[in-house]
Every structure is written in structure tokens, then in C-alpha cells.
Amino acid sequence: MAQTEYATVHLVGAGPGDPDLLTVRAARLIGEAAVIVHDGLVSDEILALADPGAERISVAKQRDRHSLxxxxxxxxxxxxxxxxxSVVRxxxxxPFIFGRGGEELEACRAAGVPVEVVPGISAAIGSAAQAQLPLTHRDASSAVSFVAGQCKxxxxxxxxxxxxxxxxxxxYMGVATAADIADKLIADGVxxxxxxxxxENGTRTDxxxxxxxxxxLGHLMVREQVKSPALIVVGEVAAYALALDVLAGWSAGAENGAEIIL
Structure with missing residues (x-):
């Protein structure tokens, strides 16, 4: 088969869950695709935008268990x-923030398959917006880092x-390792x-x-039975979130650890 006969693989960001946060292009491509290869975190509401005749293939990944x-x-x-x-991944x-989109892009390129990347609202951006938590703030933060909590x-x-x-x-992906992450951050001087x-479940109804x-942090995950998908935000900006305070005696104005009660 000549390369010109290959269909394009569209690497499409579905956003953090709310279908209203899809880009217009993403929604159109989902509706036009013959095949949709999707992650487990893609919501049913977004999958419902697909053509009824489209084939859906789940390649859901969970901690220590991948369908493929x-x-x-x-x-x-x-x-x-x-x-x-026509394929929508x-x-x-x-796709390019802890989505392994880069690996899929490389595989398609190596096989001569054309690829288009359609960005999506990342889990961090969407979840923080829903929580009214500014990831940067002139009085609190001028730098943001995204890390994976399941790294080796x-x-x-x-x-x-x-x-x-x-x-x-x-x-990202830090629920299971939250206690270890907190210990390491504190040991490193935070x-x-x-x-x-x-x-937890950013931008969704729950x-x-x-x-x-x-x-x-580690106690909170156990006490509140936090489940994935969930993000952990560490820094002064976290105090701005419209949220439930779950540590007794703490308020957004606590200073120097004086009000920590564990």
C-alpha cells in the first residue's frame, strides 16, 4: 500500500472530562471518525459524540494493569x-502531557502514517479552573511544574x-504514592x-x-478515600482553592505550621 493511501491518525485531547471543554476541532473529528481508540478516562458523554456506526476500541490503562x-x-x-x-486516538x-502521545506520534511517523495533533485542556488546567485555584498568582507563584507521581x-x-x-x-498520578511524595518533599526542605x-475527578459532576x-497529605488520601483520577497541587496557591478544608485547626492563613493538628 502506498503511503498516500494511509489515513491520518488524529491524536486528540479529550480534556479532563467535561464535554463542554472539548475544542471545536476535537468535537468535529470525534463525530467524523470511523474508529476511535480511547483511554479509560474519556467520559461517556464525550464518546457519545461519535458516529453511531464508529468502532470504539478501549485501551484503558490503570495502575499496574493495561488492556494493551x-x-x-x-x-x-x-x-x-x-x-x-479515519482514526481518532x-x-x-x-496528548502531550503524561499522555504518551509522543510515543504514538513517533510510531506513526516511523511507519509513514500521517499524524495530526489536536491539543486538549490538560487535567491540571481544567481541574484548577473548576476549583478556582490559580496555578500562578502575582503574590504567590511565578513558576509551575508538572510531575508524575508514579515515576521509578x-x-x-x-x-x-x-x-x-x-x-x-x-x-499527576500521585494518589498511591502521596505519603512518600510528602515525606520526600519535606526531606528536601519544603x-x-x-x-x-x-x-479529584476534575471538571466532572462528582x-x-x-x-x-x-x-x-498521606493521611488525607486515606481518610477521605481519594480515588484516581486526582491531582495534587502543592504551593501557596492551593490556599486560594474553593474547597473543603479537611485538616482540623487549619485555615488558609495558617503560618509556620503552628496550626497543624495530625
Whole structure:
């Protein structure tokens, strides 16, 4: 088959869940696709925008369990495009922020398959907006870092330059490792009294936003039974979130850890 006969693979960001946050282009491509290869975090409301005759293939990933390994997902996208069918690879958030979109892009390029990337509102941007939590603020933060909480060698990571005064740290996929992350941040010099916010099910109807302090992060996850998908925001801006305070004795104005009660 000549390269000119290959269909285009569209790597489309589905945003954090609310279908109203899709780009116009994303919504159009979803409705036109012959095949939609989607993540588990893509909401039913967004999948409902697909043509009723479109084939839907779930490649949902959960912690320690993938329906398809990444290399097989890559091969699937190439195979579908080579068959001449229009393909939308629908990914939660933005394809290039912890979405492994770069790997899928490389696989398609290597096979001579044309690719288009359609950005989506990332989980961090969408969830923070819903919680009214400014990731940057002239009085509180001039830098933002996005990190993955399930990275290998977590204890070896140097977190000291990522969090602290004037900085915001957003942690994806950190529910299971939250206690270890908090311990490592504190060991690397971040104050235990640093405000944190946990944004669960961002932008969806069942979203929860919880505020506490870094020293309480691990306990909060257990006490509140936080489930994925959830983001952890560490920094002074977390105190701005429209949220439930879940640590007794703490308020947004707590200073120097004096009001931490664990």
C-alpha cells in the first residue's frame, strides 16, 4: 500500500472530562471518525459524540494493569491507518502531557502514517479552573511544574527545586504514592505547613476539592478515600482553592505550621 493511501491518525485531547471543554476541532473529528481508540478516562458523554456506526476500541490503562501494552497500542494505530480508516486516538487531558502521545506520534511517523495533533485542556488546567485555584498568582507563584507521581526511583528524585515559596507543583498520578511524595518533599526542605489541594475527578459532576497541608497529605488520601483520577497541587496557591478544608485547626492563613493538628 502506498503511503498516500494511509489515513491520518488524529491524536486528540479529550480534556479532563467535561464535554463542554472539548475544542471545536476535537468535537468535529470525534463525530467524523470511523474508529476511535480511547483511554479509560474519556467520559461517556464525550464518546457519545461519535458516529453511531464508529468502532470504539478501549485501551484503558490503570495502575499496574493495561488492556494493551503501549507498543501494541502504537501498532494498532498504524494498522488502522494503513487500512484506510479515519482514526481518532482520544486521550484524556492533552496528548502531550503524561499522555504518551509522543510515543504514538513517533510510531506513526516511523511507519509513514500521517499524524495530526489536536491539543486538549490538560487535567491540571481544567481541574484548577473548576476549583478556582490559580496555578500562578502575582503574590504567590511565578513558576509551575508538572510531575508524575508514579515515576521509578521516587525516593531518588530531588524535589527541592520544584516546590517551595513562589512555586507551584502539580502532581499527576500521585494518589498511591502521596505519603512518600510528602515525606520526600519535606526531606528536601519544603515546609510541612505548605498548603496543598487535592483535585479529584476534575471538571466532572462528582469533582471534589480538598485543602490541607503537606504534612497531612498521606493521611488525607486515606481518610477521605481519594480515588484516581486526582491531582495534587502543592504551593501557596492551593490556599486560594474553593474547597473543603479537611485538616482540623487549619485555615488558609495558617503560618509556620503552628496550626497543624495530625
Amino acid at each position: 501494552p503501549q507498543d501494541q497500542i502504537n501498532a494498532l494505530l498504524v494498522r488502522l491507518a494503513q487500512s484506510g480508516r 482520544l486521550k484524556g487531558g492533552d 526511583g521516587l525516593a531518588d528524585q530531588d524535589w527541592s527545586g520544584l516546590a517551595g515559596k513562589g512555586r507551584t507543583l502539580v502532581i 515546609s510541612p505547613a505548605t498548603p496543598i489541594a487535592v483535585l 469533582m471534589r476539592t480538598l485543602r490541607s497541608l503537606l504534612a497531612d
